[in-house]
Amino acid sequence: xxxxxxxxxxxxxxxxxxxxxxxxxxxxxxxxxxxxxxxxxxxxxxxxxxxxxxxxxxxxxxxxxxxxxxxxxxxxxxxxxxxxxxxxxxxxxxxxxxxxxxxxxxxxxxxxxxxxxxxxxxxxxxxxxxxxxxxxxxxxxxxxxxxxxxxxxxxxxxxxxxxxxxxxxxxxxxxxxxxxxxxxxxxxxxxxxxxxxxxxxxxxxxxxxxxxxxxxxxxxxxxxxxxxxxxxxxxxxxxxxxxxxxxxxxxxxxxxxxxxxxxxxxxxxxxxxxxxxxxxxxxxxxxxxxxxxxxxxxxxxxxxxxxxxxxxxxxxxxxxxxxx
Amino acid sequence: xxxxxxxxxxxxxxxxxxxxxxxxxxxxxxxxxxxxxxxxxxxxxxxxxxxxxxxxxxxxxxxxxxxxxxxxxxxxxxxxxxxxxxxxxxxxxxxxxxxxxxxxxxxxxxxxxxxxxxxxxxxxxxxxxxxxxxxxxxxxxxxxxxxxxxxxxxxxxxxxxxxxxxxxxxxxxxxxxxxxxxxxxxxxxxxxxxxxxxxxxxxxxxxxxxxxxxxxxxxxxxxxxxxxxxxxxxxxxxxxxxxxxxxxxxxxxxxxxxxxxxxxxxxxxxxxxxxxxxxxxxxxxxxxxxxxxxxxxxxxxxxxxxxxxxxxxxxxxxxxxxxx
Numbered sequence: 001x002x003x004x005x006x007x008x009x010x011x012x013x014x015x016x017x018x019x020x021x022x023x024x025x026x027x028x029x030x031x032x033x034x035x036x037x038x039x040x041x042x043x044x045x046x047x048x049x050x051x052x053x054x055x056x057x058x059x060x061x062x063x064x065x066x067x068x069x070x071x072x073x074x075x076x077x078x079x080x081x082x083x084x085x086x087x088x089x090x091x092x093x094x095x096x097x098x099x100x101x102x103x104x105x106x107x108x109x110x111x112x113x114x115x116x117x118x119x120x121x122x123x124x125x126x127x128x129x130x131x132x133x134x135x136x137x138x139x140x141x142x143x144x145x146x147x148x149x150x151x152x153x154x155x156x157x158x159x160x161x162x163x164x165x166x167x168x169x170x171x172x173x174x175x176x177x178x179x180x181x182x183x184x185x186x187x188x189x190x191x192x193x194x195x196x197x198x199x200x201x202x203x204x205x206x207x208x209x210x211x212x213x214x215x216x217x218x219x220x221x222x223x224x225x226x227x228x229x230x231x232x233x234x235x236x237x238x239x240x241x242x243x244x245x246x247x248x249x250x251x252x253x254x255x256x257x258x259x260x261x262x263x264x265x266x267x268x269x270x271x272x273x274x275x276x277x278x279x280x281x282x283x284x285x286x287x288x289x290x291x292x293x294x295x296x297x298x299x300x301x302x303x304x305x306x307x308x309x310x311x312x313x314x315x316x317x318x319x320x321x322x323x324x
Numbered sequence: 325x326x327x328x329x330x331x332x333x334x335x336x337x338x339x340x341x342x343x344x345x346x347x348x349x350x351x352x353x354x355x356x357x358x359x360x361x362x363x364x365x366x367x368x369x370x371x372x373x374x375x376x377x378x379x380x381x382x383x384x385x386x387x388x389x390x391x392x393x394x395x396x397x398x399x400x401x402x403x404x405x406x407x408x409x410x411x412x413x414x415x416x417x418x419x420x421x422x423x424x425x426x427x428x429x430x431x432x433x434x435x436x437x438x439x440x441x442x443x444x445x446x447x448x449x450x451x452x453x454x455x456x457x458x459x460x461x462x463x464x465x466x467x468x469x470x471x472x473x474x475x476x477x478x479x480x481x482x483x484x485x486x487x488x489x490x491x492x493x494x495x496x497x498x499x500x501x502x503x504x505x506x507x508x509x510x511x512x513x514x515x516x517x518x519x520x521x522x523x524x525x526x527x528x529x530x531x532x533x534x535x536x537x538x539x540x541x542x543x544x545x546x547x548x549x550x551x552x553x554x555x556x557x558x559x560x561x562x563x564x565x566x567x568x569x570x571x572x573x574x575x576x577x578x579x580x581x582x583x584x585x586x587x588x589x590x591x592x593x594x595x596x597x598x599x600x601x602x603x604x605x606x607x608x609x610x611x612x613x614x615x616x617x618x619x620x621x622x623x624x625x626x627x628x629x630x631x632x633x634x635x636x637x638x639x640x641x642x643x644x645x646x647x648x
Contacts, residue, residue, distance in 0.1 A: 145621055146469060150494045161485070170474045173620035201617060247627055293525060294631045296497035297469055300624025303571055307618045 040068065040111070045130055047178025047190070048140040048258070057115050060123070067103065067128040068111060070121050076285035081108055081124060083252070083284040090251065097245050100238070101281050103127045129280045133264040135186070139211050140178035140258045140282075143301040145170045147256040149288040160256075167197055168204055172308075173301030175199075176207050177258060182265035183215055209312055211261070225316035228263050228277055229309050235261055236313060238279035239306050246299040253295040256286040259305070364392065364435070369454050371502025371514070372464040372582070373607075381439050384447070391427065391452040392435060394445050400609035405432060405448060407576070407608040414575065421569050424562070425605055427451045453604045457588040459510070463535050464502035464582045464606075467625040469494050471580040473612040484580075491521055492528055496632075497625030499523075500531050501582060506589035507539055532632055535585070536640075549640035552587050552601055553633050559585055560637060562603035563630050570623040577619040580610040583629070 040060040042052040052058030057070040071077025084105040087093060103126040110120035130136045147169060148160040167175040176196050181189045189210065199207065206220065212228045213220040229235045239259075260280045268275025364384040366376040376382030381394040395401025408429040411417060427450040434444035454460045471493060472484040491499040500523060504514045513534065523531065530544065536552045537544040553559045563583075584604045592599025 146494065150489065157485075157489075161481075165474065165481075170470065172617055173624075201615060247631070250631070291525060293496055294628050296624030296628040299627055300497075300620030303623055304618050304620040307571070307574070 039063065040113075043067070043128070043130070045133075045136040045138050045180055045262075047138050047180045048193075052114065054114050057113060057121060060111070060113070061128050061131075065128050065131040066106065067126045068109070068123040069126060070113070070123050071108070072285055077122070079287070080283075080285045081122075083287045084124060084126075087252070087284075092251055093249075094245070097242075101242055101279065103129050103280060103282065129260060129278060129282070130262050133262060133276055133278075134267070135182040135265040136180070136262050137182050137211065137265045138178070138180045139176065139208075139261040141174050141261070141305060142169065142177045142256065142258045142283075143174050143305070144255060144257075144297045145173045145301060146297045147286070149253070149255045149286055151288070168199060168201065169301075172201060172204060173304040176204055179207055179211060181211055181213075184265065205308060205312075208308055212312070212316075222312060222316040224263075224268055224275075225313050227268050227275055230313040230316075234277055235279055236306065236309055238277070239302065239309070242279065242281075243299065243302055243306065246295055246302060248294070250290040250292045250294050252290050253288040253293075254281065254284070254298045255288060257281055257283050257298070259302075363387065364437075367391070367452070367454070369457075369460040369462050369504055369586075371462050371504045372517075376438065378438050381437060381445060384435070384437070385452050385455075389452050389455040390430065391450045392433070392447040393450060394437070394447050395432070396609055401446070403611070404607075404609045405446075407611045408448060408450075411576070411608075416575055417573075418569070421566075425566055425603060427453055427604060427606065453584060453602060453606070454586045457586060457600055457602075458591065459506040459589040460504070460586050461506050461535065461589045462502070462504045463500065463532075463585040465498050465585070465629060466493065466501045466580065466582045466607075467498050467629070468579060468581075468621045469497045469625060470621045471610070473577070473579045473610055475612070492523060492525065493625075496525060496528060497628035500528055503531055503535060505535055505537075508589065529632060529636075533636055536636070546636060546640040548587075548592055548599075549637050551592050551599055554637040554640075558601055559603055560630065560633055562601070563626065563633070566603065566605075567623065567626055567630065570619055570626060572618070574614040574616045574618050576614050577612040577617075578605065578608070578622045579612060581605055581607050581622070583626075 039062045041063075042058055043061045046059060050056050050058045052060055052070075059070070060068040062068070069080075071081060087098070087102070088105045106125040106127075108122050109125050111123050112118070112120050130138065145164065146160075147164055148157050152160075164170050169175045176199060178193070178196065179189075179191060183189070191207070196207075209220040209222050209225075212222055212224040214223040215221065227234070231237070258281070260278070260282050262278040262280075263275040265275075268277075363386045365387075366382055367385045370383060374380050374382045376384055376394075383394070384392040386392070393404075395405060411422070411426065412429045430449040430451075432446050433449050435447050436442070436444050454462065469488065470484075471488055472481050476484070488494050493499045500520050502517070502520065504512060506512050515531070520531075533544040533546050533549075536546055536548040538547040539545065551558070555561070582605070584602070584606050586602040586604075587599040589599075592601075
C-alpha cells in the first residue's frame with residue numbers, strides 16, 4: 001500500500017531485496033525439500049485471516065515446523081516478502097530480537113494449493129510459531145491505534161480509520177483479532193470474528209482474562225495468569241523486552257502487525273512455569289521504513305497491552321485455587 | 325468537543341466540578357486580588373495560540389506570577405475548566421507529578437479585556453509557567469499522533485486528521501507548534517507558524533537542535549544541549565519521569581495537549597547546570613477520561629520526543645566549544 005517499488009526496503013547499508021535473495025541462499029542451509037500438496041494442511045490453531053479451503057488461499061503447515069503463507073494480492077505480498085528479506089539480513093537488528101520475537105524466514109516457494117491445484121502460488125516459508133505445542137492456546141492482537149502507514153492514499157486511510165474507530169484500536173491502541181483457548185479437558189473456546197470486532201474495553205479485558213483461565217467460560221478464574229502472563233519467560237517479561245527495543249529502534253514502523261501469543265494448554269501448570277509461552281510479531285504487509293523515528297504507534301499500543309496484562313497478573317490469585 | 329456535560333470529569337471517588345470549586349476554596353488560600361486591566365499584558369514569550377489584542381482574546385500575565393487564559397468558545401473552555409478542577413483535586417494524581425509538570429490552577433475569574441472592555445470574560449487563573457525567567461527560550465510541542473478524542477464527531481475528526489497528516493504529528497507522534505529562542509546577545513529567533521507547520525522530520529530535528537544552540541542560526545552548535553536537555557533536572561530526565569507516570573496512569577487521555585519547554589537563556593551555562601529548565605503540560609480543552617486505559621497516544625509521542633532529544637544529547641559535543 002505504501003510503495004509500488006519492490007526496492008522499498010533498500011536501506012542504506014542493506015542490499016536490495018533481489019540481492020538479499022542471493023545473500024540469503026549463500027549463507028543459509030538449502031531449504032527443505034518441497035512439500036507435496038498432500039503434506040500440507042491449514043493450521044488447526046489459526047485464529048485470524050482467511051482459512052485455506054477449496055476456493056480460498058490461506059496459510060498452510062507441513063507438520064514438520066514450517067508455515068507457508070500465501071503472498072497476498074496486489075503489492076501487499078511483495079511488500080511483506082521485501083520486509084522479511086530486509087529484516088532477515090539487517091545488521092542493526094539485534095539477533096536476540098530477531099530470534100525471540102520474529103518467525104524465521106526461509107525464502108519463498110511456489111506451491112500448488114487446493115484452491116488452485118494447477119496454478120502454483122508463491123508462499124512465504126516461515127517457522128511455524130506454534131510448532132511443538134500439543135494444545136495451543138493462541139491470541140492474535142493487532143497493535144497500534146493507527147493501522148495505516150502515513151503515506152497511504154486517502155480511501156485506504158478512510159477504510160482503516162473506520163475499522164480502527166469501530167473496534168478498540170483507537171481507544172486502547174490494540175484490538176484482539178483472534179483467540180482460541182483450550183481448556184484442560186480439551187474443549188476449545190474460539191469466539192467468532194464478529195464477536196471480537198464488537199468488543200469494548202471491558203470485553204477485551206474479559207477475553208485477556210479468559211485466555212489464562214483454566215475453565216475459559218464466562219467465570220474466568222485467571223488460574224494460569226501467573227504461569228502464562230507473569231514470571232520469568234512469561235508474556236509480560238517478553239513484552240517488556242520487546243518494549244525496550246521499540247523505545248530505541250528506528251528501522252521499521254509496524255503498521256497493522258499483530259502480536260501472536262501462544263502457550264501449550266496441556267503443558268502449562270497453574271502452579272508455576274512451563275507451557276512454552278510464545279510472544280511473536282506477525283503480519284508485515286504494511287510495514288514502513290522508520291527513517292530514524294521510533295514506532296511510537298506500535299510502542300504506545302504495546303505499553304497499553306502491557307498495562308492490561310499486568311493488571312490481570314496483579315489481580316489474579318497468587319496461589320491458584322485447589323483442584324476440585 | 326467530547327461531551328456537552330459540565331460533569332465530564334465526575335470521576336468515581338471525585339466530586340463534581342461544582343463541588344470541586346468549594347473544595348478548592350476550602351483548602352487553598354484565597355485568590356489574589358483581581359488585577360485591573362492596566363496590570364495585564366500579553367505574555368512576551370507566547371509562542372502558540374492567539375495573541376491578545378484589541379480585537380482578539382488571548383492569554384494575559386500580570387507580572388506577578390499569574391497567567392490568565394480566556395475560556396475558549398463553545399464547550400472547550402468549560403471542558404478545560406472542568407479538567408483543571410478535577411485534576412487539582414484528584415486523589416490518584418501524585419502530588420509530585422501535579423507540582424512538577426502542571427500549572428497550578430487558581431480558579432476562574434471574570435476579567436475585562438482590551439478586546440471586550442465592557443464585557444468581562446471568564447479566564448482560567450494559572451501559574452505563569454515562565455515567571456522568573458529573564459530571557460525565556462520556549463518551545464510548545466503538541467503531543468500525540470492523534471489529536472482528536474475518540475468520541476469526537478466525524479467533521480472534527482476529519483479536520484484534525486488533515487492537520488495531523490499535514491504536519492509531523494502522525495509520522496513523529498508530535499509536532500512543534502511554537503518556538504522562541506533567545507541568543508546570548510538577546511536576539512530572538514521565532515519562526516512563523518506557517519514555517520513550523522511545514523516542517524518535515526529533518527526540520528523538526530533542526531528546530532530541536534537550534535533550541536539548545538548558543539547561536540540559534542542555521543549552524544546549530546548544540547552548545548547548550550548538555551545543560552538544557554541532558555543532566556540532572558534537564559529536559560530528558562524530566563520527560564522520563566513524566567513517561568513513567570504515563571506508563572501507569574489511566575485517569576486522563578491528553579488529546580491535543582502540549583509539552584511546554586522553557587529555560588532562561590541568560591542564566592543557562594554551556595558548561596553545566598542552571599537555566600531553570602521547565603517541562604510542563606498545557607492545553608487541556610480536549611482531555612478525555614482514561615477509564616482504566618493508559619494514554620498510549622500521548623505516551624507514544626512522548627517516547628518519540630525523548631528519542632529525538634536523547635539523540636541530540638548523544639551527538640552534542642561533550643565539552644562545549646570555547647568562547648571566541
